[in-house]
Amino acid sequence: MVTLQESVGRYGIWSAALRPGGATPDAEIREAAAELEELGFGAAWLGGSGVEQAVPLIEATSRFAVATGILSIWQHEAADTAARFLEVESRHPGRFVLGIGASHAKFAAQYQRPYSSVVGYLDALDAAKVPAERVVLAALGPKMLELSRDRAGGAHPYLVTPEHTAQAREILGAGPLLAPELKVVLDSAPQTARATARGYLGMYLTLPNYTNSFLRLGFTEDDFANGGSDRLIDAVYAWGDDARIRSRIDAFHAAGADHVALQVVTPGSTAGAPGPLPRAGWRRLAGIVG
Template structure:
């Protein structure tokens, strides 16, 4: 394990927040975004993962507004951002705020990426370009699901940031990666103890992901069936990829990822209204993790 990977593991800590709400350059919301990331740092979260197809420019004002929290992309699509631009964006932040930005990369999905083809080979070529641009492998992580991409996360990056997975996937990923690389799965949380309400909120949010074959294929590989991934997702699937319930139940589900081998868990709060930053929910989450 190289020095950069050790430093990254220490910097991100055990818990982070995954949020698409910071992926904005709207000046009207700039003050709230910087206040919110500063509060996340004060609450003890080690990392903020910028959900969606993000780039370094979204991270810059958030890093400037804080002192230690790591900000990462989760994920930056290799189809929509040139490797040279990604390397330049990282280099700029590394000069001004060393160790505060991590480049999370992914191959996205065929329905979402024009020109999608040979994703594994394209990722290998992308990493080659980053190497030639001088970007150290210890400052990048991959949104890996399958074994070949997990191998790349081990051999050509600082680790993996799998999205929409279960503790069972985390255990398999840890075995594949070995002890050294960072393993930081994303996990969705609904802070609602009512089963019907919580599952309805989760199912509404999961619907868009069940249209993406990379995720449904991964679910089938984990032992779910076609019935589980149709009709908005079975209760079995919902309960596997979301934590819901009271504080103790949610904490137990998060702990299961660490027990399976995760170094860090990127927690995404899911609410009925996903257009706002769920700041009260983050406070509750921090309290139950304390």
């Protein structure tokens, strides 16, 4: 049986713009997915997606893994998610990874007891015979990382540092998948690269799940002002020339990541409006990671 690590490979692409049904025509999304596979990436992570949105990308490729990164447990009933997962798995065995998470109070009116709610969701998936080894959790804190180890195939932490990755690997142990997301700005000029990064990061700094994670890593409230301090930007982004970007990506693998999901951030894009597919950036990234 192919393991989750083998399925997704060492590098993937994270993109909300790859979700079918959005601003980008579905035909271009299929074409882009096929190109990502040819470029050598192992997986696509679809930001804020449902199971059904992964299907067109799976159908457009032959071996590429597609993951929800992350499906909100508040927006998708567990029974429906399980049924959709099993349908995709029966048609495309081993090609789909179910990433789930508790999202944020700002985005879910019913948000409460996130840990217990994720446990209940996992219970429902288990009851429906969804294999736990094909599920990964959005995990930042120790308790959710432990749940990723004990009840799922691994963790997909978003907006983290190599230091967080090292801590996560210690909690997960050697077996489960650890697939952090890393934002990339393909710009060598510090001022403009950081400006692009701040334009995208600002919304995330209004979400306690992320700011609390940063505080646990040693950042302070001062690091959250004005879109993020240089120290914070440099910790959670890879920017610069090809060698510098490769070094930042390598730091996550050295800290214990099995897979790094790379999100190209372009000037003017925001978390709420990711913009067009950054296909030229993906091609450059493919060269950077070899």
